[in-house]
Every structure is written in C-alpha cells, then in structure tokens.
Amino acid sequence: MALIQCPVCGKRISSKAKQCAHCSTGVDGDMHSRMRIAHIQKTQRLMNQSFVAMTLFIAGVVIWFWGGEAAEGIRVQAGALCFSLGFIGYLITRVQIVLHKRKSI
C-alpha cells in the first residue's frame, strides 16, 4: 500500500482507498492523471505569477529611468514600488517553483 496525495485537498491518502477520507473526492483509476493535471496547472500558475512579477520589475525600472534621467517626485515612489514588489514577488515565485518541481507526482 502506498500513500498518494489527494488531487483536491492535497492530504495524503491510501492509494487503495476508493475515496479521499478528508474531502470525499472519488479516487479511481485516473487518479494519477488527475494529479498530473493538477501538478501541471499549478506549475503553469506559478510560471504566470513569475511572469507578472518580472513585468512589474521591468516596469519599475522603466518608470524610474524613463527619458534617460533619474526620476523625481511621484515617479521615484511609483518606480521603487513596482521595482521592489516585482523583485520580491519574483524571488518568492521562483522559490515556490523550485519547491513545487521537487515534489514527485
């Protein structure tokens, strides 16, 4: 008997169980392919998230250096905000992606 992860609630359940003991999701033959799909969807979501963060980061740089000169006033704040949000968001998403990819399915 092996333990597998429920595709819906993510808790560990027996691979022989007919349904998840935690959320009562039916677990049948295509359980593995459903888990695969859930895994791929999560990867996809994380990739989108990192793309958004990257865009924000670049937007911050562009706002800051628009016109070839250092920003002043409100542009400094807007640029710095986008820049740091994008940077932190990107780092967090990258860590999530690495952790997610390490998980076996």
Ligand SMILES: [Zn+2]
């Ligand atoms: Zn479940």
